[in-house]
Amino acid sequence: MALLDIRGLTVRYGGLAANADIDLHVDEGTLVGLIGPNGAGKTTFIDAITGFTHVSSGAIEFDGIDLTSLAPDRRAHLGLSRTFQSLELFEDLSVRDNLLVAAEKPPWFAFALDLLRVSKRRSVYEDQVDKALSALGLTELADRLPSDLSHGQRKLVGVARALAAKPKLLLLDEPAAGLDTAESQRLATHLRSFLSSGTTIFLIDHDMGLVLNVCDYIYVLDFGRIIASGTSSEVRRDPNVIAAYLGQSAGEAQAREGSNLAAARASTSETGATP
Amino acid sequence: MKDLIFFLLVGLGLGALYAMLGSGLVIVYRGSGVINFAHGAFAMYGVFTFDEARRNGHLRLPWVDFLPTHWLNVPVSIKLSDKGVPTPVAFVLAIAMAVLIGLLAHFLVFRPLRNSAALGKVVASVGVMLYLQGVAQLNFGGGNRQASSIVPDSAVRNFLGLGKTYPEGALWAVGISVLMGVTLWAIFKYTQFGLATRGAAGNEKGAVLLGYSPQFLAAMNWVIASVVATAAAIIVGPIQGSLTPVGLSALVVGALGAALIGGLRSIMVAMWGGLALGAVQSLLGLYSTRSWFPEFLRSGARDVVPLAVIVLVLFLRGKSLPQRGSLEEKRLPLSPRPVRIPQHTVIWALVVIGAAFVFQNSGSRTVFAFALSTSLIAAILMLSMVVVTGYVGQISLAQMSLAGIAAFFMARMMAHGATTASNPFPVSGPGLPWPVAGLLGVIAAVVVGVLVGLPAVRIRGVQLAVVTVAAAISLQTLYFENQSATDLSAGAPANVRPASFFGISLASLGSKGLTDRPAFAIFVMIVLVLCAVAVSNVRRNGTGRRFLAVRANERAAAAAGINVARTKLLAFGIGAGIAGIGGVMLAFKQNDVSSANFVYQSSLAFLAFAYLGGITSVNGAIVGGLLAPAGIITATSNYFLKGTSIDRYVTVLGGAALVFTAISNPNGIAPAFQEMLRHLGNWLRQARGKEWAAVGKRLGPAFVIGAVAGFAIWPLRVDSYSKVWMPILGGLIGLLVRSIVLGIRQSITAKQQKRRRRSGPAPTRREPGAIGAGARTAVGSGVDTHVALAHAEQV
Numbered sequence A: 001m002a003l004l005d006i007r008g009l010t011v012r013y014g015g016l017a018a019n020a021d022i023d024l025h026v027d028e029g030t031l032v033g034l035i036g037p038n039g040a041g042k043t044t045f046i047d048a049i050t051g052f053t054h055v056s057s058g059a060i061e062f063d064g065i066d067l068t069s070l071a072p073d074r075r076a077h078l079g080l081s082r083t084f085q086s087l088e089l090f091e092d093l094s095v096r097d098n099l100l101v102a103a104e105k106p107p108w109f110a111f112a113l114d115l116l117r118v119s120k121r122r123s124v125y126e127d128q129v130d131k132a133l134s135a136l137g138l139t140e141l142a143d144r145l146p147s148d149l150s151h152g153q154r155k156l157v158g159v160a161r162a163l164a165a166k167p168k169l170l171l172l173d174e175p176a177a178g179l180d181t182a183e184s185q186r187l188a189t190h191l192r193s194f195l196s197s198g199t200t201i202f203l204i205d206h207d208m209g210l211v212l213n214v215c216d217y218i219y220v221l222d223f224g225r226i227i228a229s230g231t232s233s234e235v236r237r238d239p240n241v242i243a244a245y246l247g248q249s250a251g252e253a254q255a256r257e258g259s260n261l262a263a264a265r266a267s268t269s270e271t272g273a274t275p
Numbered sequence B: 001m002k003d004l005i006f007f008l009l010v011g012l013g014l015g016a017l018y019a020m021l022g023s024g025l026v027i028v029y030r031g032s033g034v035i036n037f038a039h040g041a042f043a044m045y046g047v048f049t050f051d052e053a054r055r056n057g058h059l060r061l062p063w064v065d066f067l068p069t070h071w072l073n074v075p076v077s078i079k080l081s082d083k084g085v086p087t088p089v090a091f092v093l094a095i096a097m098a099v100l101i102g103l104l105a106h107f108l109v110f111r112p113l114r115n116s117a118a119l120g121k122v123v124a125s126v127g128v129m130l131y132l133q134g135v136a137q138l139n140f141g142g143g144n145r146q147a148s149s150i151v152p153d154s155a156v157r158n159f160l161g162l163g164k165t166y167p168e169g170a171l172w173a174v175g176i177s178v179l180m181g182v183t184l185w186a187i188f189k190y191t192q193f194g195l196a197t198r199g200a201a202g203n204e205k206g207a208v209l210l211g212y213s214p215q216f217l218a219a220m221n222w223v224i225a226s227v228v229a230t231a232a233a234i235i236v237g238p239i240q241g242s243l244t245p246v247g248l249s250a251l252v253v254g255a256l257g258a259a260l261i262g263g264l265r266s267i268m269v270a271m272w273g274g275l276a277l278g279a280v281q282s283l284l285g286l287y288s289t290r291s292w293f294p295e296f297l298r299s300g301a302r303d304v305v306p307l308a309v310i311v312l313v314l315f316l317r318g319k320s321l322p323q324r325g326s327l328e329e330k331r332l333p334l335s336p337r338p339v340r341i342p343q344h345t346v347i348w349a350l351v352v353i354g355a356a357f358v359f360q361n362s363g364s365r366t367v368f369a370f371a372l373s374t375s376l377i378a379a380i381l382m383l384s385m386v387v388v389t390g391y392v393g394q395i396s397l398a399q400m401s402l403a404g405i406a407a408f409f410m411a412r413m414m415a416h417g418a419t420t421a422s423n424p425f426p427v428s429g430p431g432l433p434w435p436v437a438g439l440l441g442v443i444a445a446v447v448v449g450v451l452v453g454l455p456a457v458r459i460r461g462v463q464l465a466v467v468t469v470a471a472a473i474s475l476q477t478l479y480f481e482n483q484s485a486t487d488l489s490a491g492a493p494a495n496v497r498p499a500s501f502f503g504i505s506l507a508s509l510g511s512k513g514l515t516d517r518p519a520f521a522i523f524v525m526i527v528l529v530l531c532a533v534a535v536s537n538v539r540r541n542g543t544g545r546r547f548l549a550v551r552a553n554e555r556a557a558a559a560a561g562i563n564v565a566r567t568k569l570l571a572f573g574i575g576a577g578i579a580g581i582g583g584v585m586l587a588f589k590q591n592d593v594s595s596a597n598f599v600y601q602s603s604l605a606f607l608a609f610a611y612l613g614g615i616t617s618v619n620g621a622i623v624g625g626l627l628a629p630a631g632i633i634t635a636t637s638n639y640f641l642k643g644t645s646i647d648r649y650v651t652v653l654g655g656a657a658l659v660f661t662a663i664s665n666p667n668g669i670a671p672a673f674q675e676m677l678r679h680l681g682n683w684l685r686q687a688r689g690k691e692w693a694a695v696g697k698r699l700g701p702a703f704v705i706g707a708v709a710g711f712a713i714w715p716l717r718v719d720s721y722s723k724v725w726m727p728i729l730g731g732l733i734g735l736l737v738r739s740i741v742l743g744i745r746q747s748i749t750a751k752q753q754k755r756r757r758r759s760g761p762a763p764t765r766r767e768p769g770a771i772g773a774g775a776r777t778a779v780g781s782g783v784d785t786h787v788a789l790a791h792a793e794q795v
Ligand SMILES: Nc1ncnc2c1ncn2[C@@H]1O[C@H](COP(=O)(O)OP(=O)(O)OP(=O)(O)O)[C@@H](O)[C@H]1O
Pocket: A013, A016, A018, A036, A037, A038, A039, A040, A041, A042, A043, A044, A045, A085, A269, B323, B324
């Protein structure tokens, strides 16, 4: 049975259908990718799954549970963890605290204990956080503030924060945007290692090189609709995809150099989105 | 039916005032993102200028000379004629004053603050309000003034056949406010200036493209708002009754209501909303006298019902999480992790205990004993603001009201219908012992606090600040001033019996009737320590992490599994509990409770001083407590500067200090102070003769010049200035002036360097690495360049 099962998902902003009738499945233990040009509705899709935007129609089932009416924090507790395209780190907290916030699942009366506790005790979640930090090579930076870090490091902190929650499904929104080729390749290795330790991953990215190389299965989105899906070699050859995304020329060649091109495009798109 | 129509019409007079002030608030908010709590004070200063010129022929400038001598004084008043000037001249003078105040507010206060957090702007506007109120008290006298109306205000008999007498002035008021509203609307809709302003509200580049500098637009908007407020107060104010500095400043509440109806965006809606608000209030005033009206709402309905409706609308319109890409709030200062709690606690505690015994019954120094417990209690109250505002970023202006809930509830629970020598008002009640009554009071505060926090689930930023003012006013009129809840006739204080602990009396009053018993100060101190430790614990553990996460980014917090709404309510609950404890302590100190202690203005002042101290840390709250009105610092300056009559200027100087600190030290004094102490400590440990000499050479001249000047002023004294303190004060002022001059010189060189760098070869591009946080500054400096270019073209 699929871990994430989406049927007929539609999200409308006014007259615009940012997601139109999307069917999509993510099996446990796989790495599934979603690609599409700027404005295709990829972020909207993650927002819909994680509860950040209203859903006009359709069903979202995660691990056998219908998510449609649950608040974002409830969905996070069920094992759904996401990163943001514009990072959205907790700028006032150290890197370690950023991860701890996501890792902790406190009981409702935790505040009473915290009010009365005289000495700071080591949170039981610190081990989990340490593991996530070392998985992304951030151990050295644990006590720094996010604003002291480079863009690439900040991206990794975003991924680490999502990972620290020990999610069943990790949803990554353009984690490689703005990274250079080496950083992007290192990220691919990290993703593979998460996968082998049992985390299912859903990856959005502009970086065609990354997506086509690491994903087991790929969906292609254009104007809010799924226009193709399949393994990377199937998608690479799909004429719809070539027309919509890769341009008219042969997809293969462009896919190879795509990583640079897409990175550049993504970083411009993001600068536009941040202010 | 006739009554209904008539009372609706009567309310339009006040509604016109709300409408015009409310549109001013909208204009300022759109122009510079400031909710101007001083807007009522602007109107107040204008109408007093008008009345003073017309009545006595004096033009009183908006400042004071707080060290007056016999010559070389700062001019504070210009005499125009012996009998008073003609009305049109007075009107023009008042409008000129409004322009001046608008410009000063922009250039001296809000322009330097344009990039700070919403809270900093709120604090600065509170500072401006206190400043103007203080200046008005000194320049015009604090008493009532009965100004005569400049529009015809005869009584119209049997108005519209409704069988009642209607004041003609109200018709004029409505007419003028609609005219003004439509004019403003047209200006903003159809002129280049208006277009640019609306463009600049969304995006500074928009204004630049139309050839306006955003700063020019902001200044113009301040001036327009100030002028409209002054005109409104001159035309409509006298119709509404007598004028007082505080009363007129409080008009800002109704105006805020009107502005909120307009969503802080629409002038037209704010105008109609203001008129409607006045009308509805008048109608509620009528109905609340009817027999069918619910008893408990009788005293508060006029204020509470309209505010409740506004809050409800805002709540329904709000979203439980901010939209993707919605404008990000400017960040509050970092909240440092508390360190060395036991050491800090022991040091503070020893100082307090020592002071408590030293100042007990020590003649004229007994004032310090009083100020000591005032400061300790203020620190408790400010700790509640550290939790709600410092940790979770929710601006609450209702914390004093929550303190009041606890105090009043405790007083009622303790009461048993008896009177005392000092308080002849009996209150009926169950007569519970103080620990039970106090606990019930704190629980009541927590319950109400969570209710007050409910709007925060969907309303954010400055809008929330305004909503909490509404809550504060509701609590005041519905509870503190409501006889059916307190069993007190209006204005009477409720008696509170002193506490005792296993036979030890914790009373605040000593045998001589002075508030100086060490036992009480130590009692308050122990309570403060417990609260401070609890607040530190929150910061150091998971709860504090979640608080700061919500403060930093609500969307990311939700994605990390935090229930944002519940976290905010938790903070409001904890904050209310601490505020309640503070309220209970205040009741024990004063031995009674009265509503005057718990008005929303005192929440504003306390929040402002907490911000000065450093609202994100426990130390900040303690420093804030020292700074609080009637606290240690005020007492010290009053004591040592006795005879300089500087205590008359406390409000003015306090307001100015608020503004100054909000600009120069947005993180609050405590962090800067700690840093300074550490440096000083290190320096003192290493310093030898050579170092001392160097410092003497560096700072000596400024100090000596200041001291000589101080001494020179002494013989020219107006009051009895002290021979010793004037030179010392002069020397310190000399040092201050030196540092300000150096600061200005430094910023000028920095600017020149920047200009040189800009006019040099192509500016260095930011690396892609700087996207996240850097992008904002990159875009920002891009705009600056545009602005600079636009300026250059104009010149
Ligand atoms: N809150 C919103 N209101 C209205 N329209 C929106 C909203 N959010 C997104 N859109 C629109 O929905 C469409 C899809 O946007 P989305 O951000 O999901 O695309 P994307 O595939 O993530 O693009 P990118 O590659 O740039 O990140 C866009 O046309 C966008 O303008």
